[in-house]
Amino acid sequence: xxxxxxxxxxxxxxxxxxxxxxxxxTAARLTYYLLRTPDENALALAEALRDLKATTRYCSSCxxxxxxxxxxxxxxxxxxxxxxxxxxxxxxxxxxxxTQNYRGVYxxxxxxxxxxxxxxxxxxxxxxxxxxxxxxxxxxxxxATNVGLEGDATAxxxxxxxxxxxxxxxxxxxxxxxxxxEYADSITLSGALEGRQExxx
Amino acid sequence: xxxxxxxxxxxxxxxxxxxxxxxxxTAARLTYYLLRTPDENALALAEALRDLKATTRYCSSCxxxxxxxxxxxxxxxxxxxxxxxxxxxxxxxxxxxxTQNYRGVYxxxxxxxxxxxxxxxxxxxxxxxxxxxxxxxxxxxxxATNVGLEGDATAxxxxxxxxxxxxxxxxxxxxxxxxxxEYADSITLSGALEGRQExxx
Numbered sequence: 587x588x589x590x591x592x593x594x595x596x597x598x599x600x601x602x603x604x605x606x607x608x609x610x611x612t613a614a615r616l617t618y619y620l621l622r623t624p625d626e627n628a629l630a631l632a633e634a635l636r637d638l639k640a641t642t643r644y645c646s647s648c649x650x651x652x653x654x655x656x657x658x659x660x661x662x663x664x665x666x667x668x669x670x671x672x673x674x675x676x677x678x679x680x681x682x683x684x685t686q687n688y689r690g691v692y693x694x695x696x697x698x699x700x701x702x703x704x705x706x707x708x709x710x711x712x713x714x715x716x717x718x719x720x721x722x723x724x725x726x727x728x729x730a731t732n733v734g735l736e737g738d739a740t741a742x743x744x745x746x747x748x749x750x751x752x753x754x755x756x757x758x759x760x761x762x763x764x765x766x767x768e769y770a771d772s773i774t775l776s777g778a779l780e781g782r783q784e785x786x787x
Numbered sequence: 788x789x790x791x792x793x794x795x796x797x798x799x800x801x802x803x804x805x806x807x808x809x810x811x812x813t814a815a816r817l818t819y820y821l822l823r824t825p826d827e828n829a830l831a832l833a834e835a836l837r838d839l840k841a842t843t844r845y846c847s848s849c850x851x852x853x854x855x856x857x858x859x860x861x862x863x864x865x866x867x868x869x870x871x872x873x874x875x876x877x878x879x880x881x882x883x884x885x886t887q888n889y890r891g892v893y894x895x896x897x898x899x900x901x902x903x904x905x906x907x908x909x910x911x912x913x914x915x916x917x918x919x920x921x922x923x924x925x926x927x928x929x930x931a932t933n934v935g936l937e938g939d940a941t942a943x944x945x946x947x948x949x950x951x952x953x954x955x956x957x958x959x960x961x962x963x964x965x966x967x968x969e970y971a972d973s974i975t976l977s978g979a980l981e982g983r984q985e986x987x988x
Contacts, residue, residue, distance in 0.1 A: 590851075590859075590881050590884040591881060592842070592843050592852060592853055592854040593842075593854065593909070594835070594838045594839050594841075594842045594843055594854060595843065595852060597835045597948050598832075598837070598839050599837075600835075600930065601831055601832040601835040602832070604828065605814070605817050605820065605821075605832075606816065606817070606820050606901075607813065607817075608817075612808065614878060614881075615807070615808070615878075616806050616807070616809075617839070618852075618876065618877055619806065619879050620806075620836070620840075621839065621840075621852055621877070622897070625840045627805065628837070628839055628840050629836070629837065629840065630802055631799075631803070631805075631806075631836055632832075632833040632834070632835075632836035632837045633833070634795070634799040634801075634802040635799060635821070635829045635832055636828070636829070636830065636833045637795045637798070637799075638795050638796065638799050638821060638822065638823075638829055639821075639826045639829050639830065640817070641793070641794075641795045642793055642795055642796065651793060651796060651819075651822055652793055653793040653794065653795060656899060658791075658840065659791065675819065676822070677815060677819050678984055679791055680792060680815075683791040696823070702947075704823045716855060723979055729802040731963050732812035732838075735960065737801045749935040769898065770845075781801075
């Protein structure tokens with residue numbers, strides 16, 4: 587349809603379509619929405635995108651995304667630097683921080699081992715974790731990779747690398763809050779059974 | 788959660804959340820996706836956003852979004868300039884062009900009359916349409932506003948403005964291709980019944 591859509595509109599639709607979970611129809615809707623709204627909206631988004639990459643880097647200690655190095659968590663002296671929680675993604679750090687229940691530090695792997703997609707241990711920040719632990723002052727490493735094939739394989743791989751160097755734990759598996767036993771999948775239920783704990787009054 | 792999310796990340800999440808149909812979780816997912824991908828991706832999107840507003844304007848004849856004025860459709864001499872199809876949004880033009888079955892020109896209203904949201908006739912390009920028709924050389928105006936309260940009210944308003952000046956038609960109402968009669972809503976079915984046509988061999 588030459589003529590019906592200006593090139594700059596097509597280009598923005600294409601760029602939006604590249605984002606995960608955004609199809610061509612959503613991309614077109616977003617683009618025409620921005621055309622309708624004041625210039626500032628599109629420009630504010632453009633500027634935020636530009637700044638995202640310009641002002642952020644990886645923390646040289648935990649590899650979380652940060653604007654200052656080391657990141658605010660790693661440079662917070664009130665946190666327990668002897669306890670490292672190993673997660674796959676920066677958003678996992680956000681989830682833990684939201685609990686306000688973890689006072690240790692993190693290590694962000696930036697993915698999980700996935701042979702089908704060609705992600706091996708070398709693409710992840712695993713050797714950096716081993717180096718961090720080898721330096722000594724770490725008491726416990728909590729494996730908090732996702733529950734599933736890739737996350738478990740990654741946890742097992744790291745377990746082999748760190749075995750004997752440090753205390754290694756992993757998050758408890760079991761039923762989530764609000765779960766209806768009737769609908770729980772059998773792997774979750776098996777995990778909950780295996781991890782059963784003594785009841786206390 | 789100070790510390791867990793850098794300010795530039797929060798800002799992009801906020802900007803994405805402003806877009807229609809994008810909630811805070813999707814916004815965070817998009818932002819962290821862009822953080823993981825090469826710089827070029829975020830910058831290409833930023834540039835496309837900047838260009839969108841810089842290079843587009845409204846066609847001074849049909850008010851479609853365009854990079855040149857008059858737009859390619861209005862300046863195409865092979866099209867029938869005596870037939871104007873009135874639509875609510877630029878994306879409606881795209882839908883018509885996709886049929887490759889319409890050779891007239893368009894008029895984009897940029898909305899529909901909606902008293903609840905405070906959109907009256909003056910916010911739409913209606914007086915520009917009346918001016919275009921009053922200049923004379925128009926044979927037919929096809930009302931192609933959306934089917935529904937706002938679109939029908941807009942069509943009726945324009946009908947009153949243009950009555951007597953020009954031939955006014957509206958799109959046929961009826962069952963869409965692939966429709967299952969059993970599940971058709973009663974307004975669509977009534978419209979299909981009213982608009983029934985003679986069968987030809």
